[in-house]
Amino acid sequence: MADEKATSTYLIAEPFDRAVNLVRRVLAAANLKIVGELNMSGRLQRALLIRTVPCTVLFASAPTSPASFAADPQEAALTPLHIVVSAHGSQSEVHVLRVLPRHDGTPDFRAIAASRLLQTSIAQAIEKIGMRASLGA
Amino acid sequence: MNAGLALQVYMMAERFDRALKLIRGALADMDLDVAVEFDVAGNLGDKEAEIAAPSRILLVDCPLLAFEALALDRAAGVFVPLHVLVSAIGDRTQVSVVNPTALFDARLPVGAAEPVDRMVARVRLALESALQRSGANSH
Numbered sequence: 001m002a003d004e005k006a007t008s009t010y011l012i013a014e015p016f017d018r019a020v021n022l023v024r025r026v027l028a029a030a031n032l033k034i035v036g037e038l039n040m041s042g043r044l045q046r047a048l049l050i051r052t053v054p055c056t057v058l059f060a061s062a063p064t065s066p067a068s069f070a071a072d073p074q075e076a077a078l079t080p081l082h083i084v085v086s087a088h089g090s091q092s093e094v095h096v097l098r099v100l101p102r103h104d105g106t107p108d109f110r111a112i113a114a115s116r117l118l119q120t121s122i123a124q125a126i127e128k129i130g131m132r133a134s135l136g137a
Numbered sequence: 138m139n140a141g142l143a144l145q146v147y148m149m150a151e152r153f154d155r156a157l158k159l160i161r162g163a164l165a166d167m168d169l170d171v172a173v174e175f176d177v178a179g180n181l182g183d184k185e186a187e188i189a190a191p192s193r194i195l196l197v198d199c200p201l202l203a204f205e206a207l208a209l210d211r212a213a214g215v216f217v218p219l220h221v222l223v224s225a226i227g228d229r230t231q232v233s234v235v236n237p238t239a240l241f242d243a244r245l246p247v248g249a250a251e252p253v254d255r256m257v258a259r260v261r262l263a264l265e266s267a268l269q270r271s272g273a274n275s276h
Binding site: 003005006009035044047048080082093095097 | 143148170172173177194200201203204207211212213214216217218220221222224233234235237238240241242243244245247
């Protein structure tokens, strides 16, 4: 049964635009690459004419690719990892995937193991500027 | 969860550029957008891909389903848009799509599961349509 949350949330005591810049900065300092970004709230407003709270997705990858996607297509499902920054009143939230260890005794797929390393680096970087919200497990 | 069930791989009997065109057309027919696109060698530094063959990751979503997924909890953006990997293999093209929510035994953000599952189903339908247009098979 899925008891643990699939994502981690961090609170940053800064408004949205500043928080996005801070996240970019700490990821760069951790030698992680932001290979792209998506203004999700802007995209939804353009497509649906619906205003939502500011939300940007940063796409992060390790500085060097650990392996070829041709060898393991599942790795492409998790690379680059999405880092979601959204406004939360005068503060901001950052959401990242929690690549959890498997509890069923089966070995990790290589893609999941590689993503866990990347996720750990991202979490360590974001913990420098944000406070982790309750896991709610 | 079973990652084997989460992964769907298609083989198209088309060269990479033509397959990419067919896939884009099929996605558009299903009201799916390519929100962002990465060249695997160029953007992600996959040196093996650079040497071997062209490969792209298309980040695909449908604005309405994305809105549904994110409405209650923006954390759903961790899973949306979906990743579709398109890779040249000789004269053919392999297309892979994974349901990221099926990879882990974990609780998804509130309200995300159903729209993400519907998005994955729609992407798979689009890819199957592209496959039929190319007259190939999947495995």
